[in-house]
Amino acid sequence: MALSLSGDDEEYDSESEQQRAANRPKPKMGTSSAVKLPSNRTASGARRRRTRCRKCEACLRTECGECHFCKDMKKFGGPGRMKQSCIMRQCIAPVLPHTAVCVVCKEAGKEDTLEDEEDKFNFMLMECSICNEIVHPKCLKVTDATGVVNDELPNCWECPKCNHAGKSGKVLKQKRGPGFKYASNLPGSLLREQKPVKEEGDIASAAKKRSDREETPRYRPEESLHRQPPLVSPSSLPRPRPEDKLRKKRKLFDDEDEDESQRKREKSDDPYFSKLLNQIKTEEDEDAFDEESETGREPHFHSSVERKGHFGDIEEEDHKDKNDLLNPCIKMPVGDSDQSHCSSPQAGPSSEGGSETQEKGLRPKARRKRRLPNRELSRELSKALNQEIQKTEDRLANENRQPVKVEPETENEEPKRFFHNGNEHGEQRPHLKPKEMNGTPWELRHFYPSQITPLGFNRSTPTSRPVPPRSPPKCVQMERHVIRPPPISPPPDRLPLKDGKTHIIQREVWMKIFCYLTHQELCVCMRVCKTWNRWCCDKRLWTKIDLNRCTSITPLMLSGIIRRQPLSLDLSWTNISKKQLSWLINRLPGLRVLKLSGCSWAAVSALCTSSCPLLRTLDVQWVEGLKDTQMRDLLSPPADNRPGQLDNRCRLRNVEDLRLAGLDITDISLRLITRQMPSLSRLDLSYCNHINDQSVNLLTAAGTTTRDSLAEINLSVCNRVTDHSLNFFKRCGSICQIDLRFCKQVTKTACERFIAEMSVSVPFKLKEDKLLQKTS
DNA sequence: TGAAACGTCAGG
DNA sequence: CCTGACGTTTCA
Numbered sequence: 001m002a003l004s005l006s007g008d009d010e011e012y013d014s015e016s017e018q019q020r021a022a023n024r025p026k027p028k029m030g031t032s033s034a035v036k037l038p039s040n041r042t043a044s045g046a047r048r049r050r051t052r053c054r055k056c057e058a059c060l061r062t063e064c065g066e067c068h069f070c071k072d073m074k075k076f077g078g079p080g081r082m083k084q085s086c087i088m089r090q091c092i093a094p095v096l097p098h099t100a101v102c103v104v105c106k107e108a109g110k111e112d113t114l115e116d117e118e119d120k121f122n123f124m125l126m127e128c129s130i131c132n133e134i135v136h137p138k139c140l141k142v143t144d145a146t147g148v149v150n151d152e153l154p155n156c157w158e159c160p161k162c163n164h165a166g167k168s169g170k171v172l173k174q175k176r177g178p179g180f181k182y183a184s185n186l187p188g189s190l191l192r193e194q195k196p197v198k199e200e201g202d203i204a205s206a207a208k209k210r211s212d213r214e215e216t217p218r219y220r221p222e223e224s225l226h227r228q229p230p231l232v233s234p235s236s237l238p239r240p241r242p243e244d245k246l247r248k249k250r251k252l253f254d255d256e257d258e259d260e261s262q263r264k265r266e267k268s269d270d271p272y273f274s275k276l277l278n279q280i281k282t283e284e285d286e287d288a289f290d291e292e293s294e295t296g297r298e299p300h301f302h303s304s305v306e307r308k309g310h311f312g313d314i315e316e317e318d319h320k321d322k323n324d325l326l327n328p329c330i331k332m333p334v335g336d337s338d339q340s341h342c343s344s345p346q347a348g349p350s351s352e353g354g355s356e357t358q359e360k361g362l363r364p365k366a367r368r369k370r371r372l373p374n375r376e377l378s379r380e381l382s383k384a385l386n387q388e389i390q391k392t393e394d395r396l397a398n399e400n401r402q403p404v405k406v407e408p409e410t411e412n413e414e415p416k417r418f419f420h421n422g423n424e425h426g427e428q429r430p431h432l433k434p435k436e437m438n439g440t441p442w443e444l445r446h447f448y449p450s451q452i453t454p455l456g457f458n459r460s461t462p463t464s465r466p467v468p469p470r471s472p473p474k475c476v477q478m479e480r481h482v483i484r485p486p487p488i489s490p491p492p493d494r495l496p497l498k499d500g501k502t503h504i505i506q507r508e509v510w511m512k513i514f515c516y517l518t519h520q521e522l523c524v525c526m527r528v529c530k531t532w533n534r535w536c537c538d539k540r541l542w543t544k545i546d547l548n549r550c551t552s553i554t555p556l557m558l559s560g561i562i563r564r565q566p567l568s569l570d571l572s573w574t575n576i577s578k579k580q581l582s583w584l585i586n587r588l589p590g591l592r593v594l595k596l597s598g599c600s601w602a603a604v605s606a607l608c609t610s611s612c613p614l615l616r617t618l619d620v621q622w623v624e625g626l627k628d629t630q631m632r633d634l635l636s637p638p639a640d641n642r643p644g645q646l647d648n649r650c651r652l653r654n655v656e657d658l659r660l661a662g663l664d665i666t667d668i669s670l671r672l673i674t675r676q677m678p679s680l681s682r683l684d685l686s687y688c689n690h691i692n693d694q695s696v697n698l699l700t701a702a703g704t705t706t707r708d709s710l711a712e713i714n715l716s717v718c719n720r721v722t723d724h725s726l727n728f729f730k731r732c733g734s735i736c737q738i739d740l741r742f743c744k745q746v747t748k749t750a751c752e753r754f755i756a757e758m759s760v761s762v763p764f765k766l767k768e769d770k771l772l773q774k775t776s
Numbered sequence: 777t778g779a780a781a782c783g784t785c786a787g788g
Numbered sequence: 789c790c791t792g793a794c795g796t797t798t799c800a
Contacts, residue, residue: 048785049784049785049786049793049794049795050794050795051785051786051787051793051794052786052787052792052793068779068780069793072780073792081780081781081782082779082780082781082782082793083781083782083783083792083793083794084780084792084793084794085792085793085794094794097785097786097787098786098787099785099786099787
């Protein structure tokens with residue numbers, strides 16, 4: 001929040017805040033808010049308000065009309081009291097206003113008139129995040145210090161004066177620089193914890209910080225390695241691991257916790273870090289890592305292997321991980337590894353340790369880590385996104401009931417055959433408790449029927465499922481948080497070489513090559529050099545992010561996800577919390593596919609309050625606690641009882657592919673679905689034991705949209721479904737696949753009869769036993 | 777601690 | 789001058 005912006009929070013916060021609380025109620029604000037801005041004023045002056053860049057994806061977006069702030073707007077029928085911009089439109093790179101001038105020469109920024117990068121920098125206005133002064137770097141007289149450019153925010157740095165005076169440290173906790181409103185509200189350490197470390201890129205300071213706080217290590221890095229995600233494989237059904245004492249629920253957004261664990265992890269690597277630091281100091285001179293020092297902070301995404309294989313992975317702070325990951329052949333000098341990112345003095349509030357790394361230069365200089373977004377790409381992407389939203393809305397507005405083709409994400413949907421970490425065999429799940437859901441053995445719940453073995457039907461098998469992660473108790477609204485910058489394909493068009501020349505191959509060509517790499521390989525590439533690091537983070541390379549069965553979702557991962565802006569995100573069988581999910585969804589406006597199978601309802605309920613306008617595929621199979629009541633919450637239009645709010649559209653109205661396998665839902669939910677999901681073309685109701693012929697009747701009843709839109713339905717292992725259901729499917733105009741495998745009450749004869757009767761209009765065949773498929 | 781409110785800045 | 793919305797305070 002605003003507090004995060006005020007440079008002298010320590011005093012302000014601790015004292016006056018409490019005092020105020022005691023003196024409450026205060027006389028109505030009014031004068032106070034406008035006139036009194038002491039907390040914002042530092043010795044050096046007032047901070048300039050920032051304004052939209054008008055270029056970023058967010059700025060180019062249209063108002064969503066759905067968020068709190070939109071609803072408040074007069075134009076959307078609200079009272080207009082909140083006066084905030086649409087959450088989907090929160091500028092990711094707010095700029096200084098045009099009226100801003102250098103305090104020294106009183107002139108505006110002149111970088112546009114210059115060609116040379118160095119000149120540009122010297123003549124651009126830079127606002128100090130500590131003293132708020134706006135100057136041209138070249139107008140500064142200080143010669144014995146360097147500024148630290150905040151990479152996250154245009155025209156923002158810690159000026160040499162402040163940096164030199166060591167002021168940086170004190171603001172470390174709160175300040176990210178002006179423009180980042182609500183920053184301090186970010187869940188968990190996304191900004192408060194992790195960002196500082198990241199932006200400063202300063203392990204040393206982190207280490208110092210850490211050493212300042214006495215702590216007994218409780219969290220051991222190895223711990224995370226021991227924790228295994230739910231492990232299943234078709235051949236070896238999951239067995240519960242013996243008690244897993246390690247599975248201590250991490251409150252991912254609990255600052256203390258995270259903070260601590262992070263510290264622990266850092267601590268464990270201390271010697272490594274300090275050694276590293278030395279290397280970096282020299283490394284830096286040659287070519288400071290720019291951008292968001294991506295690699296160094298990259299979350300360690302565990303992921304199952306899919307098309308791209310292992311995704312994502314750069315270590316988090318676990319350096320041992322890193323070493324494991326690094327292909328020995330590709331290992332590079334430490335200084336050039338991602339660690340150097342960690343230590344490159346990054347943006348932002350910086351830090352004791354970091355500042356010393358920059359002592360050099362005869363005039364005010366800064367480690368140049370400016371954000372140089374590829375505007376064109378960014379613009380293109382936002383345009384596309386906007387168009388898509390518009391298109392969707394139009395389509396719905398027109399009530400086009402044509403079955404919509406499912407997006408080709410389906411390739412992703414093939415049953416997982418591989419599980420990361422490779423040690424699943426015989427491993428027992430850490431957090432299993434003996435429990436059956438919906439009368440179906442846990443182990444069966446992980447598979448589509450194609451993987452079901454007759455064995456699997458032994459219902460008496462003791463079963464268990466993951467303990468649903470505890471979510472933060474209260475519903476958290478994260479909408480006011482700044483949306484982190486989406487990845488922008490970074491600038492250098494060619495790879496700079498040592499001799500000052502550039503490599504002959506252009507970035508786009510490299511990108512074509514990178515396309516062939518797995519996410520894991522990409523992460524390795526990200527460690528090769530700064531340029532590759534930036535290129536490899538291009539969101540085109542990360543359209544699908546798979547964290548399936550990754551038991552611990554850390555804030556680092558979350559920010560890594562946001563940065564990559566995937567279209568498809570698989571968080572199945574993770575212990576993501578509601579807060580995290582909500583935070584994520586709000587920052588992934590372009591998300592098309594969201595997989596949450598096996599998560600807890602507590603987490604999934606984040607969907608009730610967050611909006612994902614482009615979501616096409618929603619997978620909530622085996623979500624514990626997801627029943628009719630919860631479905632109602634999920635499918636209910638956003639609650640808003642203010643007058644003028646008549647948006648009764650369901651948040652999930654654009655979903656085309658809905659997976660509800662293993663849920664205890666009844667016709668009540670189905671009725672809602674038929675009403676609220678006009679585009680539904682694929683529906684998975686397998687293992688839903690309450691589903692019966694009447695349910696099928698509902699789905700295919702006259703007047704429902706599903707009747708025409710439904711193309712694929714999975715009713716396998718729905719034991720109440722009988723032959724009679726097949727008659728209902730005859731009235732579905734678009735039906736292409738009916739999966740009735742393992743439905744005890746469905747006979748092969750009935751299927752054959754169905755095929756015969758349909759043959760006149762739509763030729764079907766039996767692809768497998770009781771699996772009907774259109775032939776053409 | 778997060779949400780709401782609101783004065784006033786910035787841009788058109 | 790109007791509108792949008794930033795940055796801050798106040799409230800629950």
